[in-house]
Amino acid sequence: MGTPKNIPYGRQSIDEQDLKAVTDALTSGWLTTGPKVAEFEQAVARMSGAAHGVAVNSGTAALHCAMYAFDLQKGDEVIVPPMTFAASANCVAYMGATPVFADVDPETLLIDPAEVEKKITPETKGIIAVDYAGQPCDYAALRRIADKHGLFLAADGCHSIGGSLNGEKVGSLADITLYSFHPVKHMTTGEGGMAVTDNSEYDRRMRIFRNHGITADFRQRDGWFYEMQDLGFNYRITDFQCALGLSQLSRLPEWVARRREIAAMYDKEFAVLDGLSPLGKLKAAKHAYHLYVINLEGENRSDKRKAVFDYLREHGLGVQVHYIPVHLHPYYKETFGTHEGLCPVAENAYDGLISLPMFPLMKNEDVMRVVETVKAALTEVSVR
Known part of the structure; x- marks a missing residue:
């Protein structure tokens, strides 16, 4: 594929390897959630230096799942930067909580830890840092603030997959890191996203949330019985999207x-x-x-x-x-x-x-x- 006459600001890369991966998945008997989903989750988590990955149908869905994992409630506040796509703050509003905007550093446009500190109140529950343009934030400073005040720290890494800070991979710098696999990002599943974390309880909660609030732990061997444990969403991703993601991840x-x-x-x-x-x-x-x-x-x-x-x-x-x-x-x-x-x-x-x-x-x-x-x-x- 050559570069088009008009040069876009971003463009996906698709080759024969990707086409074969998708075709193989489409003819495997699995279309929705199947073995490629788990394989993709494990591969992205491993690449990120994290224990768990939860694949979903967009980066926005990944952000929403993370806020559910943190048990965000109405009345809570979460500090976010203003220099980002609206989804980074919308995910807080989805939970009935309040996004509180902390200004950015004038050189990098990354969230300014000093401004974060100023915005903390008794209602503050966490911080969402956004790796604007692909550069990781100052997570050491943000972690000190989060630990001092008992806050969660989430990394919106939708721009920064493949990056690192002080030799530590994006995906290992916060409590939960969120990725997007939209076509203009570094790699694509068409539409898609993922949350990676070392915390097994966050992983469990996000898996429930992406599947209508239903957990497989309560399924019976009858083959038909299930229980909805909480109000979740259908944020599942397809097997053939994850097959594409696996192919893309290799490059x-x-x-x-x-x-x-x-x-x-x-x-x-x-x-x-x-x-x-x-x-x-x-x-x-x-x-x-x-x-x-x-x-x-x-x-x-x-x-x-x-x-x-x-x-x-x-x-x-x-x-x-x-x-x-x-x-x-x-x-x-x-x-x-x-x-x-x-x-x-x-x-x-x-x-x-x-x-x-x-x-x-x-x-x-x-x-x-x-x-x-x-x-x-x-x-x-x-x-x-």
């Missing part, structure tokens, strides 16, 4: 390596370019680069970003913006009373953010085309 290391090569090319070219800056990096982190994000500099950044964004789109680059800060969405303003000024660092950063194409199928000439188009945009676009 994850090379794909992450290629993303790092592309990022290094961008870094080199943009280091000497006025008018923008890449995001900062933690020295201890090995970035997985789901996204490569630039931040435009100077005055009238919001207008400049719109003009540059439009120019890049018009010249064949499928750029994106990640993200509108969650607390600025109408639902959060109306439901939780959030407002402009609540997280000034995230709000200021948002005005200048653009995500550039980043996926393993990009050739070096594609990367340089992106670089040259960005340079042209900064030269040719004028903002009053």
Whole structure:
């Protein structure tokens, strides 16, 4: 498969190995939950340095399962960053609890541990850290805060599978880590997600929750009897999706390596370019680069970003913006009373953010085309 004329910001990689894996699963006699699900769970958990994996039908479902595992209740508060996709906070609201937004570090746009500490109240139950763009958060600092206050620590690793911090793998840095297998992510099952953990009780609760609240522990040998223990959801994933996931997982290391090569090319070219800056990096982190994000500099950044964004789109680059800060969405303003000024660092950063194409199928000439188009945009676009 060649790179298309228009370069998207992300794109899945599918080859004959993947097609065969899916075809074999489709003809095996299993379509829904079957042996490939457990095999995929074990493989991802092993790769993550975790004891257990629970596969579900989306990253959002994985987040929801984790909040159930933590026994989140109405009236509880969970601290989340604003610079993320809405699902990272929505999963708290699903449980009737309250997301509390803690601002981000201005260099990395990762949740700022100092801001987390400021937001803790007697109602705080936990912290959800988001590995924005693919870089692991400062989990050592977050763990100290969580342990000090008796909080759970969840890692939204939907951007960071294959990354690490201080030599420790993403998946082993928090109480539960959540992955997404959407097509623009590092590997795909079409739609899908997973939660990984070392905690056997969290694992048990998530398995019940993804299957309507039904546990196999109560099935009788009659073959028909079952009991619903709690109100759960149908978050199951199919066997053929997990077959695709297993095939994709075998190539994850090379794909992450290629993303790092592309990022290094961008870094080199943009280091000497006025008018923008890449995001900062933690020295201890090995970035997985789901996204490569630039931040435009100077005055009238919001207008400049719109003009540059439009120019890049018009010249064949499928750029994106990640993200509108969650607390600025109408639902959060109306439901939780959030407002402009609540997280000034995230709000200021948002005005200048653009995500550039980043996926393993990009050739070096594609990367340089992106670089040259960005340079042209900064030269040719004028903002009053």
